[in-house]
Amino acid sequence: MSNIHLKYRLFILVRLLRLRGMAAKSDMYDLAFYDAVADNNLALLKTMGEGRSHTLNREFKVVWDSNHKGMVPIHLATYRGYEDMVEFLIEAGCDVNVITPKTRRTPVHYAVTGNNLACLEMLLNAGAEVNRSDAFGNTACHYAAEDGSCDILDYLILRAACIDIPDMTNKTPLMKAVQTGQIQSVKTLVKAKCHVNARNMNGDIALHLACRLADMDIITYLMIAGSDKNCQNDKGRTPLMEAISYRNKDVVSKMIDYNCDLNLKEFKSGNTTLHIAIRHKYREITSILLATPGVKVQPNDYGEFPALGLILSNDLDMLKILIHNNYDFDMPGKIYITGNSESLATIAMQRSHYNMVQMICSLNCEVLAPDISMPDYLNEFTEGVPTLQRACRKSIRGRLGYRLMQGVKDLPLPTRIKEYLMATELTGFEIETIVTPL
Template sequence: MAPPRPPPARGGRRPPPKSAPLRPEEELLLEAASDGDLVLFKRLARMMDGGRGRVTEAVEAVVECTAGALHLAAGQGELAMCRYLVEELRVDINAIHDGGETPLAYAINGANIATVKYLLDHGADPDKVDDKGFTSLHIAAEEGYCNIVELLLSRGASVDALSNRGTPLHLAATNGHHQTVKILLDHNADCNKIVNGVYTPLLVSIYAPSLKCVKLLIQAGADVNGVGNITPLIAAVGLTECMKCLLEAGADPNVPDEFGRMPIEFAAICGTREDVEILFPLTSRIPSVRDWSVNGIICHAYSLPGQKFYERGLERDTTSLKFQGRKALERKD
């Protein structure tokens, strides 16, 4: 009887591929890049080149778990190392290894805004995607890095780029980053973009749950009735303030889920009497409910098939619910 709660959440990115073991000098080279040790890095690079005059090729050939020297330097915010690699060796600033991330993505994951700016200034592509369709803006939005989000948008990043888990707006809303949601909406992000056939930014903000994101999305014109049978109103049962916002914005309380169950029935099952009382005057009479009253609906709900299973489901913690929802969303990967 439980209402479906499958929020797109962080996860679902494949583990790094297994690579051939690095030689000791190669391991030292990557460590030097990560540490910003230019003296050691240059010495190792020359040694590995062996006098062929192809230092750049030698450096670019060293990769571990999808990361090369520039990735690691960018991730640690080692600007001097990045300058040497980009301006002197001219390594590929947009390199992606085995479907992994770009150096720009590493800089964002490390929250190094100065490095992000440097890479963008020197030709990093903010719309370069990994094997899941993630761009740099997806990563910044998912983490709620507002300054980086604004910087990427100012450099032409696509605000509605679509990954396997939605747009940057989906990811910001999923994690309740309301400030990031506002920035994206101010840059005309599509508040009704659908991923995997049903998930809108509004729906995932309810699953988060984030009342601030819900309000921002409604103000931006989000469709409060959603698509299909997993409606925002059904998802908001048990979240009274979210439910009130949806109803005030015109959400229809008479739209059932795919099994014909109404929002008021879910409210009764959840034991949220206040929600039942709010929905009661707005809900059309359900023929199967003999006593059409608040108490009658609550009694009816507890007699529905599968009720005991649902009660046990309510005992699961939020982390478990989000994990199961994440796996449901990732089935289409």
């Protein structure tokens, strides 16, 4: 900074201080001292520091930038990357582990957040602590991983930095790297043997975070590194469940390819992957799940089966998705603690959702109890014997299971019969529609 600029700033400050009745002389000195560091004016800093050794370790009293409050010269110099000044301050005996009063950050933290490797090296060679945590529990490794500063991260690891220290929310540097999508930081930490299955305060591992964010590269790398694909967090949610909740269709497919468990339950509700997908009306994801071998239609802890919600809300579009993907309509809608159960058609009838009743009974050969309130077109479902045509369709669909769509395509039958087996008269979908668009 030019002397003219410095004098102008000092002139303005003097006028303000006089107006406020403050001790202008002292504050002028403090501001000049701060400016010497902020402007990398080493010559001025040396002059002001002569015979005042305590000054170099003193907090800035007056600053232009509020972010610099609580700093001492070595904090700001390392953050700005003023290598000659940092070297001078270290040789002058400045404390290389001095902390700021609020954030409790050390010069090492500032060297890392400022991405200044040379300053970091000088600090560590002078005895600075590499694993000191700030007020948020973050170490230098947390910041380097989060920012993707891999050269600094490599150097910290070389200097024996602990790569698994948790912050105040139990997040490790690996989790910070995942949250900011820093794949190179992830690779660096994994190669250094970090704990890939460490848990944060919610019981999440890094894979949970990656699945929420749909970062395919990081998911792949974490799986190769040995992440627990079926790890349940404090709510009982697996990485797959997180991918479903965040509507990350491609991640769902990828996790299924890794053979993760589709039938684990959330701890509080007992909801499965199917419950989550159907409740949120995620059509593509529901189709993907139902087309996967091994997925089970089972009740949650309240006795509610996955399709119950769409019956209660009269969601015909989601019902068509379930029909198209061969959901097991032999399963009830709800089981009560007495052991009694109600079918989906019965529940729909109770709520006068007659279009749903017709679709379910047509597909599932369900027999209804006669009811004077039901529309005339439902009377055909009150008879005890379904038509042979419907009975055959139900049998074939039951045999094909999750392979329904491909199985029907492979059958040596006329298109019209294939369309009937696929229940296109109920759904309106074409036979070729493997996964319906959102």
